[in-house]
Amino acid sequence: MLDADFFRRWMTATAASVEREADRLTALDSPIGDADHGSNLRRGFAAVTATLEKEAPDTPGGVLTLAGRQLISTVGGASGPLYGTLLRRTGKALGDASEVSEADFAAAFRTGIEAVTTLGGAAPGDKTMVDALLPAVDALGDGFAAARTAAEEGAVATTPLQARKGRASYLGERSIGHQDPGATSSALLVAALAEANGD
Ligand code: ADP
Ligand code: MG
Numbered sequence: 001m002l003d004a005d006f007f008r009r010w011m012t013a014t015a016a017s018v019e020r021e022a023d024r025l026t027a028l029d030s031p032i033g034d035a036d037h038g039s040n041l042r043r044g045f046a047a048v049t050a051t052l053e054k055e056a057p058d059t060p061g062g063v064l065t066l067a068g069r070q071l072i073s074t075v076g077g078a079s080g081p082l083y084g085t086l087l088r089r090t091g092k093a094l095g096d097a098s099e100v101s102e103a104d105f106a107a108a109f110r111t112g113i114e115a116v117t118t119l120g121g122a123a124p125g126d127k128t129m130v131d132a133l134l135p136a137v138d139a140l141g142d143g144f145a146a147a148r149t150a151a152e153e154g155a156v157a158t159t160p161l162q163a164r165k166g167r168a169s170y171l172g173e174r175s176i177g178h179q180d181p182g183a184t185s186s187a188l189l190v191a192a193l194a195e196a197n198g199d
Pocket of ligand 2: 029033034035036037077167
């Protein structure tokens with residue numbers, strides 16, 4: 001079973017990984033964006049860990065809804081509302097249980113990803129974070145490590161795609177040949193899940 005501490009570890013591990021990889025995320029956002037993805041997420045997840053420490057929610061749903069709200073209010077770019085919605089809606093779907101199963105989490109995470117597609121309108125293959133998140137949730141039934149591999153492969157597979165959503169879509173065919181920054185950060189988010197689980 002997964003408790004509030006597990007979800008706190010997930011957010012802390014994500015913040016550390018985003019901090020380490022911020023320059024790479026920003027470099028990916030240079031040719032097909034405005035070079036702010038690393039700084040956006042670094043600021044957002046630093047605020048998430050600070051607020052989790054201060055408010056110390058004691059349920060899985062409480063941790064994720066607070067994290068999501070914090071991202072929405074801290075990150076200005078497209079990715080803030082999208083990641084914020086992902087975590088907030090996942091948290092809402094977990095309700096107020098003090099512990100949840102991996103299957104409960106997988107179902108809630110899918111609800112969160114569906115909220116991202118509703119908000120942003122991205123379909124699979126549009127070269128966005130959805131291209132890492134959907135394969136990850138599809139693989140979650142096989143465990144967190146399988147989800148991590150699926151997210152990483154999904155992120156790499158965005159390279160030959162033409163962007164159809166977000167800033168990168170303004171480039172049309174010139175977006176081809178670059179890995180999507182948001183899919184790359186989503187792979188970090190999913191890898192942090194495996195890390196929180198000790199995988
Ligand atoms: P901005 O584009 O406002 O500068 P960021 O650079 O922080 O925001 O985030 C860019 C990432 O957000 C993209 O690489 C993409 O993965 C994701 N993204 C942008 N628009 C959408 C959308 N409509 N649906 C899903 N993901 C999106
Ligand atoms: Mg950007």
